[in-house]
Amino acid sequence: MTDRLYYDNAYLTEFDATVLEAKEENGEIFVRLDRSAFYPTSGGQPFDTGKLNGANVLDVFVDQDGEVWHKTDAAFSEGEAVHGKIDWDRRFDHMQQHAGEHMLANAAYRLLGGHTIGLHLGKDSSTIDMDLPGGRTHITLDEIHALEDDVNKNIQKNAPIKCWFPTCEELEKLPLRKPPTVKEHVRIVQIGDYEFCACGGTHPSSAGEIGLVKIISATPSRGKLRLQFVCGMRAFLAFRRRYEVLDRAAGALSTSWEGLDGQVEALLERSKNAEYLLRQERKASAVRKADQLYAEAVEANGRKIVRHVFSGIGIEGLREAGNAVIEKGGAIALFADESEKGYLLFFARSNDLDVNIGAVLSAACKKCGGKGGGRSDFAQGSAQEISVLDEALSLLE
Ligand SMILES: [Zn+2]
Incomplete structure (x- = not known):
């Protein structure tokens, strides 16, 4: 049994000992000493590292028989005198x-x-x-x-x-x-x-x-x-x-650390308000754009098809723009919103038209690699390629 020197003196960083047993297993070297200040992993406390002569001590553990083993990166022979030094900062x-x-x-x-x-x-x-x-x-x-x-x-x-x-x-x-x-x-x-x-x-x-x-x-x-x-x-x-x-x-908020949480709260509130106003403005602008698109669209077969790709207005903005178009009657809206993640889709038709717009969106997505669907009067989905709008248009025509 190894005499565990740290039991008596936790401050002992260097010691001399003799190798009782040295072995190599699967290319790894293990050494057992007559005495050691190295702490083996136990009771929740990790092992010590350090040096045995010139070798690094990589692990220290207790085996099933209660023997302390040092895993090292250089070989030792039985009876060899060693000088051990533990890494004090870690210990x-x-x-x-x-x-x-x-x-x-x-x-x-x-x-x-x-x-x-x-x-x-x-x-x-x-x-x-x-x-x-x-x-x-x-x-x-x-x-x-x-x-x-x-x-x-x-x-x-x-x-x-x-x-x-x-x-x-x-x-x-x-x-x-x-x-x-x-x-x-x-x-x-x-x-x-x-x-x-x-x-x-x-x-x-x-x-x-x-x-x-x-x-x-x-x-x-x-x-x-x-x-x-x-x-x-x-x-x-x-x-x-x-x-x-x-x-x-x-410092970034020009306050002291005591004022930081108050400043962060105020900043979050301001940013929330700003985001809300931005969303409102984007939606209003999308509706204005939708009105303009409707006015410019050419009527064919008793209906106006309005197609447009918006940017960053979200599904809510798409819905409002779409509704602005279809409430005028005799209209079909094929709208997309471009973002980093791809395209959101919103298709809708006026109540006075007999077109299954949900089926059109599903079919176009199926062909162009997207997903979505909905009712006969409106549908939504998403796609990576904007060709889905052309496909929907040709299905309608
Ligand atoms: Zn303890």
């Missing part, structure tokens, strides 16, 4: 996230009666899933603030964090937040006098080193509450990124 980041998680889970336990059932330390943020009394899967903004306040105040009190293996008698007396999953060799992490939890992970030696904890989201997930959060440097960087984005957005 310390994991220590901050992991200890922050203990404090957040502890606050949720005390303030909301929540039981944390799973931890995932992700690349950018971490999550815990929580069982809340009554099966609640939502919490209020006030409750989120209460959790954040509690955790960050406790961080600033800088309580010591202690990890040790208690005896069975000692373990029975500890006020554990949740029962341990293993019976023997239980490692306890204690923060101040309020948090006791079984955990095999790495943590800083005092709460102050966590720096800051911020909840990013609180959402339901598979019947539980999922809290997404960042700790330490991640929380600071998240603050910096948001600060810069807010600053830029506020």
